[in-house]
Amino acid sequence: MINRVVLVGRITKDVDHRVTTSGASVVSFTLAVNRNFTSASGEREADFINCVTWRASADFMKNYVKKGNLLAVDGRMQTRNYQDNDGRTVYITEVVADSVQLLESRSSNQGDNSGQYRNKYEENQSNDAQDELYESTKNLIADDDLPF
Numbered sequence: 001m002i003n004r005v006v007l008v009g010r011i012t013k014d015v016d017h018r019v020t021t022s023g024a025s026v027v028s029f030t031l032a033v034n035r036n037f038t039s040a041s042g043e044r045e046a047d048f049i050n051c052v053t054w055r056a057s058a059d060f061m062k063n064y065v066k067k068g069n070l071l072a073v074d075g076r077m078q079t080r081n082y083q084d085n086d087g088r089t090v091y092i093t094e095v096v097a098d099s100v101q102l103l104e105s106r107s108s109n110q111g112d113n114s115g116q117y118r119n120k121y122e123e124n125q126s127n128d129a130q131d132e133l134y135e136s137t138k139n140l141i142a143d144d145d146l147p148f
Helices: 055-064 127-137
Strands: 005-011 016-019 025-038 044-054 070-083 089-102
Touching: 005 044, 016 055, 025 055, 044 055, 044 070, 055 089
Parallel strands: 044 089
Antiparallel strands: 005 025, 005 070, 016 025, 025 044, 070 089
């Protein structure tokens, strides 16, 4: 059986970092991913996909990922449930990310409004390959397309 998910999208807000009682880092985040088609009104729609990552990937995200960053996420789909305070069963479906990668370099953001999302990790990356990837993916979701 295969359970594999690969996503490219923009993170919708700064990450929610927690540490479990056993000391493991965990980060929850939502990724906005454009659909491959436009609506009847001609507007591009997006899906907002809940994701979670653990340990080293969570620490990486806590330190380097900010709202609006373009990310590649590789992981698996997982469902879980719990009882809320009213006794109702709540079902959750999310992507458990095994790997998270930043897809934008600092230099590719110059001249646009995403400079506030730059970080030290991006400064240390090779700019050539990332600039080319950025140019091919920058139309996925712009910062001003996020509904918040």
